[in-house]
Amino acid sequence: MNRTAVTTIAACLGVALLAGCGSGDGEGEGEESSAEVNGESPDTVAPVTLLTHDSFDISEEVLERFTEETGHRVVIVRGGDAGVMVNQAVLTAGNPQADVLFGVDNTLLSRAVDEGVFEEYEAAGLDAVPDDLLPPDGGRSVTPIDTGDICVNWDRAWFAEEGIEPPETLEDLADPAMADLLVVQNPATSSPGLGFLLGTVAAFGEDGWKDYWQSLVDNGVEVVNGWEQAYYDHFSGSGGGDRPLVVSYATSPPAEVLFGSDPDPEEAPTGVSTGTCFRQVEFAGLLAGAENPEGGRALIDFMLSEPFQEDLPLTMFVNPARADVDLPEVFTEHGAVIEDPYTLAPEVIAENRASLVDDWTALVLR
Numbered sequence: 466m467n468r469t470a471v472t473t474i475a476a477c478l479g480v481a482l483l484a485g486c487g488s489g490d491g492e493g494e495g496e497e498s499s500a501e502v503n504g505e506s507p508d509t510v511a512p513v514t515l516l517t518h519d520s521f522d523i524s525e526e527v528l529e530r531f532t533e534e535t536g537h538r539v540v541i542v543r544g545g546d547a548g549v550m551v552n553q554a555v556l557t558a559g560n561p562q563a564d565v566l567f568g569v570d571n572t573l574l575s576r577a578v579d580e581g582v583f584e585e586y587e588a589a590g591l592d593a594v595p596d597d598l599l600p601p602d603g604g605r606s607v608t609p610i611d612t613g614d615i616c617v618n619w620d621r622a623w624f625a626e627e628g629i630e631p632p633e634t635l636e637d638l639a640d641p642a643m644a645d646l647l648v649v650q651n652p653a654t655s656s657p658g659l660g661f662l663l664g665t666v667a668a669f670g671e672d673g674w675k676d677y678w679q680s681l682v683d684n685g686v687e688v689v690n691g692w693e694q695a696y697y698d699h700f701s702g703s704g705g706g707d708r709p710l711v712v713s714y715a716t717s718p719p720a721e722v723l724f725g726s727d728p729d730p731e732e733a734p735t736g737v738s739t740g741t742c743f744r745q746v747e748f749a750g751l752l753a754g755a756e757n758p759e760g761g762r763a764l765i766d767f768m769l770s771e772p773f774q775e776d777l778p779l780t781m782f783v784n785p786a787r788a789d790v791d792l793p794e795v796f797t798e799h800g801a802v803i804e805d806p807y808t809l810a811p812e813v814i815a816e817n818r819a820s821l822v823d824d825w826t827a828l829v830l831r
Contacts, residue, residue, distance in 0.1 A: 510532055510536050510537060510538040511536060511537050511538070511757065511760055512537065512538050512539075512540050512757065512760070513537040513538070513539055513540070513564050513565065513757050513760030513761055513763070513764050514539075514540040514541075514542060514562070514563040514564050514565070514756075514757070515539055515540065515541050515542065515563060515564070515565050515566075515567060515764065516542045516544055516550065516553070516554065516561070516562060516563035516565070516566045516567070516752070517541060517542070517543060517544065517550070517566070517567045517568045518543065518544065518545065518546055518547045518550050518567075518568040519543050519544075519545060519546065520781065521541065521543065521567065521568060521781070522780045522781055523773065523776055523777075523780050523781075524776050524780060527772055527773055527776045530772055531763075531764065531767045531773075534767070535760070535763045535764075535767070537757070537760040537763060537764065539764065540563075542562060542563050546656065547568050547569065547570060547573060547656055548573065548656070550566070550568060550569075551569055551573045551576065551577050551582075554566055554569075554577060554582045554752065555576065555577065555580045555582060558580050558581045558582045558753060558754075559581065559753055559754045560754050561582075561752035561753070561754055561755060563752055563755070564751070564752060564755040564756060564757045564758065564760055564761035564764070565749055565750065565751060565752060565755070565761045565764050565765060566582065566583075566749065566750050566752055567610060567747070567748075567749040567768065568747055568749075569607065569747070569748050569750070570656070570745050570746060570747050570748070571744075571745060571746045571748075571808075571809075571811050571814065572656065572659055572660060572663065572745070572814050572818065574600060574607065574748060574811045574814075574815075575811045575812050575814065575815030575816075576815055577607075577750075578600075578606050578607070579815070581753055582750070582752065582753065583606050583607055583750035583751060583752065583753060584750075584751045584752065584753040584754075584755070584758070585605045585606060585751075586605070586608075586750075586751045586761075586762055586765065587604055587605055588604065588608040588762075588765045588766050588769050589766040589769070589770075590766065590769040590770060590787065591604045591608065591769065593769075593787040593788060593789050594608075594609050594769070594786045594787060594788065595786075595788050598612060598746050598786055600748065600811065601810070601811060601812065606750060607748035607749065607750035608748060608749050608750065608765050608768070608769055609746050609747075609748055609786040610747050610748060610749050610768050610769065610774075610777075610785075610786050611746075611747045611777050611781065611783035611784060611785060611786055612744060612745065612746050612747070612783065612784045612786060613714055613715070613716060613744075613745045613747075613782075613783045613784065614714065614715035614716075614742040614743065614744055614745070614801075614803045614806050615657050615660035615661055615664065615712065615713075615714060615715075615742060615743045615745060616712075616713065616714060616715045616737045616738060616739065616741050616742040616743075616801065616803070617632065617638065617647070617661075617710055617711070617712055617713075617737070617738040617741040618700070618702065618710070618711050618712075618713040618714075618717045618718075618735045618736065618737055618738070619631040619632070619702070619709055619710050619735065619736045619737075619738060620700070620701045620702035620709035620710075620734070620735060621702075621732070621733075621734055621735060621736055622702075622734065623701050623702070623709035624709060624736075629642060631710075631736055631738065632710065632738050632741070633738050633739065633740045633741075634738070634740035634741065635664070635665060635668050635669075635677070635740065635741050637738070637740075638681060638684070638686075638710070638738075638741070639677065639680040639681055639683075639684050640684075641684065643684060643710065644684050644685050645684075645685035645687075645708075646685075646708055646709055646710045647681070647684075647685075647686050647687065647708060647710040647711070647712075648686075648687040648688075648689060648695045648699040648700060648706070648708040648710065648711050648712070649661055649681075649686060649687070649688055649689075649695070649711075649712045650688070650689060650690065650691055650692055650694075650695050650712055651688055651689070651690050651691075651826075651830075652821075652822050652825055653822050653825075653826060654690045654691060655690065655691045655692055656692075656745075657692050657712050657713065657714070658691075658692075658712065659818075659822070660743045660745055661712045661741075661743060662674075662821060662822070662825055663743055663807075663809050663814060663821070664741065664742065664743030664806075664807040665677055665678065666809065666817075666821060667743070667807035667808060667809050668807055675824065675828055678825065678828055678829055679828065681829075682828070682829055686829075687699060687708060688829060688830065692712075692713070695711050695712065695713075696711055696713060699711065700713075702721075702734060702735045710738075713735075714782070715737050715739075715742060715800065715801040715803055716778075716782045716783065716784075716796070716800055717733075717735050717737065718733030718734075718735050718736065718737065718799045718800060718801065719733070719778075719782065719795045719796050719798075719799045719800045720782050721733050721734050721735050721799075722734075722795055722798075722799045723779070723795050732799070733799040736801075737801035737803075739801055739802075739803055739804075742803045742806040742807065743806060743807045743808070744803070744806035744807070744808050746786070747783070749764075749765050749768050750765075751765060769786070769787065771787070771789075771790060774786065774787045774790045775790055775791075778792055778793050778796055779793055779795075784796075
């Protein structure tokens with residue numbers, strides 16, 4: 466992505482989610498934001514307001530711990546998908562509806578920074594985050610909170626039954642053996658779709674990505690609007706479709722295992738084509754003009770602390786940004802480790818995102 470929460474897990478996997486899916490299928494656009502409050506009496510602690518996307522989720526006890534430690538209760542304002550949320554933040558820059566924004570990713574970051582959405586703040590604990598996850602300014606504008614890899618997933622049972630080796634790379638997807646097997650999301654309406662497009666641009670370059678997509682079109686790729694439609698209606702691995710390849714996330718297999726009918730399977734029902742992945746990083750930032758900047762800074766520090774980071778994998782099915790936080794067993798046993806994902810610099814994405822989507826639309830949906 467993209468590109469791509471436990472409550473969203475139920476929505477996204479029928480009973481499970483795959484990392485980051487809610488940060489971007491274009492749903493929620495035009496809906497009013499909703500707010501919710503953690504903690505006990507609103508009159509006893511100072512509020513800090515968090516603007517986030519609809520798939521944000523964290524354990525209630527973790528939010529209560531923040532309140533106990535800092536004296537600030539958290540008010541959560543959900544702003545739709547990541548793109549809609551960032552649009553809201555840009556339109557209200559300098560007079561924000563919250564103190565902290567969480568969920569802007571590397572596909573959208575430069576726009577928010579360039580529009581003056583954030584006030585600089587260097588979070589405590591930033592030294593535990595690998596350098597390759599930091600924004601271009603080293604972490605002064607925003608703080609990395611989690612990562613997720615947008616990857617092609619495949620249906621183990623289908624490929625075993627057909628006696629066909631599943632694809633490992635982007636080039637494999639254009640092989641005639643993969644004809645009419647792949648479903649992807651529209652990058653104009655889906656964050657995972659955008660992440661997958663950006664991954665192909667990173668892989669094949671400005672001069673080659675269009676030829677690659679033409680080869681996918683010739684090989685019968687199917688395009689749908691969003692992640693849920695692709696995963697539930699068209700992907701055979703979820704039981705709802707006839708296509709055994711889908712753009713999803715590297716954390717799909719742990720989610721399938723955790724919420725599947727077999728409590729201790731030998732392997733996950735879905736696999737990951739590790740050579741197809743694009744790295745997403747989600748950030749949190751202090752909003753310029755925040756009503757409670759002190760509380761906002763405290764919340765960002767807490768989001769990078771070990772208790773919050775340890776809670777992320779099994780609530781939002783993403784990887785913590787901190788390198789010193791251990792993953793749960795279901796991740797280590799069934800998750801895919803992406804050693805060398807495709808990436809693009811945020812400024813490159815910002816400069817080319819609109820034209821890439823326009824060119825993709827003209828080529829693929831003509």
